[in-house]
Amino acid sequence: MPLVHSSYNPPLFFKNGHISTIYAGLIRKVNDLEQIRIRIDLPDTDFLDLDWSYASTPSKKLVIIIHGLEGSSKRAYIKGSAKILSKAGYDVCAINLRGCSGATNKLYRSYHSGATDDLRSVITHITQLDEYHSIYLHGFSLGGNLLLKYLGEKRDVPNTIKGAVAISVPCQLADSLEQLLQFKNAIYAKRFKGNLIQKLKLKQQLFPDHISDTDIENIKTLKDFDDIYTSRAHGFIDALDYYTQSS
Structure with a gap:
């Protein structure tokens, strides 16, 4: 794969990656974008919420956008892309992966980096509409891994x-x-873990026989979360098996 050098020169404060990341995640706002939500049913009886944005004139071109870990269609990086x-x-369909739309999904399983069947279901739904002659995939982080695995x-x-574009992908x-999990990224790992545990507690209310209080107490790192929940809920042996099969 060729290494393409960027000519982008960020403003002074944004030369620091941590400042850029925190600003984009906590401060940046994207206004004046209308998103219309449509819920589709999945083959396993669960659902996905899709947020659509439309070009000012009728378009036959569509971009499907997939967010990253614990993201959603409402995050600034998704809305910013959709607005542009x-x-x-282009019309835009921003996917909310299972449990990421503000509504807890129905099943014990959720989303993960290799859950390409869900992306396939969205694409099947869209192609059956027969409204677009050109569809592009656009994924960030986990969503980028997901779309590359789908294509592969x-x-x-x-x-x-x-075509497809994948940004900041954990290949x-x-x-x-x-x-x-390194110290320099501790603030991000802590935030991810906190969000995931909150969702797991909601899932526990629906499936108390699958998730115990001890399980939740034993989650000290993101790898623990994948050992205790992600791998069990999605048919992997353990976290490392999940990483190997889903990269």
């Missing part, structure tokens, strides 16, 4: 898929987790 793309003449599997990829999940 809509102005450029080469299962029923429709010829209307014309090797185990190595990426190792980086995330």
Whole structure:
């Protein structure tokens, strides 16, 4: 893979990656974007919420956007992309992965980096609408890994898929987790873990026989979360098996 050097020169304060990340996550706002929510049913009886934005004139081009870990269609990086793309003449479908739309999903399982069947269900739904001749995939972080895995599997990829962009992708999940667990990234790991545990507590109310208080107390790191919940809920042996199969 070629290394392409960027000519982008960020403003002074944003030359620091931590400042850029925290600003984008906590401060940046994107206004004047209309999102219309549509819920689709999945083959396993669960659901996904999709937030649509439309170009000012009817378009036959669509971009499907997939957020990162514990993101949603309402995050600034998703809304910012949708706003720019809509102005450029593309319709946009921003996926909320299971449990990320503000509504807890129905099943014990949730979303993960390799859950390509859910992306496949969205693409099938859209192609059945028969409204777009060109579809593009646009994923951030976990969502980028998801779309690259989908394309790499080469299962029923429709010829209307014309291209894809993946940003900040953890292409090797185990190595990426190792980086995330380093001291310099502790604030991000703590935030991710806190959000995931809050969702797990909601899931526990629906499935008390699957998730115990001890399980939740034993989650000290993100890897623990994947050992205790992600792997069990999605048919992997353990966290490392999940990372290997889903990268």
